[in-house]
Amino acid sequence: MPKLPLIVGAFIMSTILSPVGAIDVNIPGADSKIPKDAYINYQATNQAIEQDVANYVESLKSTDRANGISRNELAYAKEASIYRGEHYHNTVISVHNRYSQIRLSFPVAGIKSKYNIDRYKNPDRTIEDYRVITDNGSLNLEIDYADYKDQDWRKTKIAYEKLTDKDVRKFLQDKAKKSPEKHISDIKATVFSYPTVTYSTWDSMKMPYLKNGQKTTMTVDTINFKHIMGFAIRYPLYHAGIAYFDNKPVLNKVPTDNLLANYVLPSAKNLNELNEYSRIENLNGIKYRVPKDALFEGESKEDYQDIRYYKKGSITFFVSTINLTNNPYTRNIIIDGHYNFSRNLHSFWDIYRYHPTPEYINYAVVWNNNIPGLSIHSYEPYRDNHILNFESYDGTYHFIYTIFYPKFLSAEEVQKLRNMIEFFDSTNNPEFKLQEHVVFPET
Numbered sequence: 001m002p003k004l005p006l007i008v009g010a011f012i013m014s015t016i017l018s019p020v021g022a023i024d025v026n027i028p029g030a031d032s033k034i035p036k037d038a039y040i041n042y043q044a045t046n047q048a049i050e051q052d053v054a055n056y057v058e059s060l061k062s063t064d065r066a067n068g069i070s071r072n073e074l075a076y077a078k079e080a081s082i083y084r085g086e087h088y089h090n091t092v093i094s095v096h097n098r099y100s101q102i103r104l105s106f107p108v109a110g111i112k113s114k115y116n117i118d119r120y121k122n123p124d125r126t127i128e129d130y131r132v133i134t135d136n137g138s139l140n141l142e143i144d145y146a147d148y149k150d151q152d153w154r155k156t157k158i159a160y161e162k163l164t165d166k167d168v169r170k171f172l173q174d175k176a177k178k179s180p181e182k183h184i185s186d187i188k189a190t191v192f193s194y195p196t197v198t199y200s201t202w203d204s205m206k207m208p209y210l211k212n213g214q215k216t217t218m219t220v221d222t223i224n225f226k227h228i229m230g231f232a233i234r235y236p237l238y239h240a241g242i243a244y245f246d247n248k249p250v251l252n253k254v255p256t257d258n259l260l261a262n263y264v265l266p267s268a269k270n271l272n273e274l275n276e277y278s279r280i281e282n283l284n285g286i287k288y289r290v291p292k293d294a295l296f297e298g299e300s301k302e303d304y305q306d307i308r309y310y311k312k313g314s315i316t317f318f319v320s321t322i323n324l325t326n327n328p329y330t331r332n333i334i335i336d337g338h339y340n341f342s343r344n345l346h347s348f349w350d351i352y353r354y355h356p357t358p359e360y361i362n363y364a365v366v367w368n369n370n371i372p373g374l375s376i377h378s379y380e381p382y383r384d385n386h387i388l389n390f391e392s393y394d395g396t397y398h399f400i401y402t403i404f405y406p407k408f409l410s411a412e413e414v415q416k417l418r419n420m421i422e423f424f425d426s427t428n429n430p431e432f433k434l435q436e437h438v439v440f441p442e443t
Contacts (some may be wrong), residue, residue, distance in 0.1 A: 025265060027192040027202040027223070029257030039267035040415055041362070043249060044107035049088055054081050057169045078353065082345045085363035085376075086440045092366040092422065093130050094271065100128075101271035102227070103365070103419070104240055107263055108250045112438040114138075115370040130370060137244035140222075143236040153199065154237075160199050165190045168193045173381070176205075180319045183208055194265060197225035199237060204257070209245065216245045226269045240264055271423070278420045284321045285310060286399050287425040291315075304329075315405045315417070322398040331400075335441040339393040341365070341374045342440045347375050352387055368392070368424040370433050373399075375422050383407070386414075390421045395429035420424050 024032060057080050064071060093109040094103040110132035117128045128143040150376075153160045158167055189203040197397035201224045209218035222241030242256045249256050253285035278289040283306060290310050294317060297309040304327040312316035324330045333343055345363075351360070364375040373392030380386065388403040401421050405414065426432075 018374055025194045025261055027257070027261050029192060029259070030261040031258065034262040036266045039105045039107070039263045044090075044254070044263070046254065052087075053080055053084055055077065056080065078349045080417055081349065082342070085345050086342060089124055089137055090362075090364040091132050092364050093132065093139065094366055094368045094422070095128070095143065096271050096369065096423070096425065099145060100143050100236055101115055102143075102238060102326045103269050103271050104141065104264055105244070105267035107244075108134055109257065110134055110138060110139060110365060110439065112436055113367060113370055114373065114436060115323060115434060127431070130367065132367060136246075136248055137242060139250070140239070140241045140243060142239040144239065153212055163191050163201075168203065172203055172205065186196050196228060197268065200225040202260070206270060211245055217246065217247060218243055218245055219256070221260055221267055223260050225268070238268070239321065240268065254442075263356070274420060274423060281319075282399055283319060283426040285426055286321055286397060287427075288319060288399070288401060289420045290317055291420070315403065318402045320400040322400070323396065324393070324398050325396050327350055331432045333398070338438040338441045339398075341372070341391070341439050342375050344391045348378075348389060353374045364422075365424045368425070370437070371424065372437050372439050373422070373424050375418070377418065381407070388417055388421050390424070392424045394426035395432035397428065399424065
């Protein structure tokens with residue numbers, strides 16, 4: 001296994017794309033030793049995670065020995081890789097509609113989603129709430145569409161340019177007094193600056209919480225900001241944060257403010273950037289992106305599957321939809337109404353992984369407007385082609401998008417391809433977006 005290039009306490013980033021530069025932001029947890037584009041590597045690990053994966057493999061080996069089963073190391077490498085994909089994947093929340101275009105990443109695995117819109121009865125204030133549940137809390141993105149009306153900061157009659165840390169704390173304290181039943185305490189807050197955002201503040205609050213009938217403490221750390229594009233007041237206010245219980249961070253002992261400052265904030269991108277280098281295509285009601293200068297090479301159709309082919313120089317693109325509603329060969333894919341992405345982890349390994357090098361494979365679950373999809377980046381230094389693969393499901397079609405690109409492609413170009421392949425939308429089954437989704441349901 002290659003030497004990992006970055007170790008900061010217990011926080012280690014993977015090697016798939018070499019990060020450069022450094023984070024520079026004045027909020028708690030910021031560490032100038034961590035590259036500002038570390039988020040693009042899609043994988044965080046530490047000793048506790050590595051030990052858990054190792055223990056899992058040893059348990060498999062012990063069970064196999066007891067049952068007289070013999071498997072080679074590649075088989076165990078596959079099992080370890082799939083276990084890592086299910087339990088320690090990166091989570092991307094991507095929201096794209098006529099009012100909002102944003103994408104951000106958390107180096108924490110999510111289990112299922114919760115989505116709410118129009119939570120407030122006041123017609124002047126609409127909030128979309130995207131939430132991905134983890135083993136010990138949640139990863140949150142709230143979009144406040146009413147805030148664009150405010151000429152000041154959060155209707156406090158204070159211009160953002162004159163806002164102080166004390167003002168932000170007082171604002172949160174006043175809100176807490178209006179909800180005494182929550183007993184919000186230990187309020188911390190600060191104003192911060194970062195090149196790609198404005199109206200930016202950070203806050204942390206603790207409150208009592210009833211979890212599974214047991215009293216506990218919930219901590220919510222949040223960064224609040226608007227994108228810098230034209231007049232900032234015309235864009236919604238975003239609240240991106242992490243909630244966790246019992247003072248136990250969601251990523252094995254890595255402080256949440258460290259993740260927000262060094263990983264989540266730099267990853268927050270305006271998806272309008274995709275329009276600069278890609279175009280939207282449509283296949284059976286599913287919207288996906290290809291490079292603007294990609295050439296359509298043809299298509300094929302089978303009983304339940306449609307496939308399209310594109311080409312851009314030495315990069316090839318394969319797009320496919322499979323109708324699952326009428327397909328008799330799709331047993332065990334849908335479990336209790338949820339698409340089981342575990343099957344895709346196994347399939348990818350069986351098709352593409354010929355050598356025992358699991359350290360060169362990365363996983364992310366991307367939630368496009370609350371619909372989950374599995375993203376896999378497979379990188380092998382000694383092979384001519386590397387692979388990007390994305391799969392999703394819209395309630396009717398299983399969508400598969402695969403890109404083969406040459407190893408000499410620059411990190412910037414690879415990142416553009418990955419941002420592009422992970423964009424997904426569908427006009428089929430609009431109600432499907434509103435449902436709760438479980439990524440790896442138990443069989």
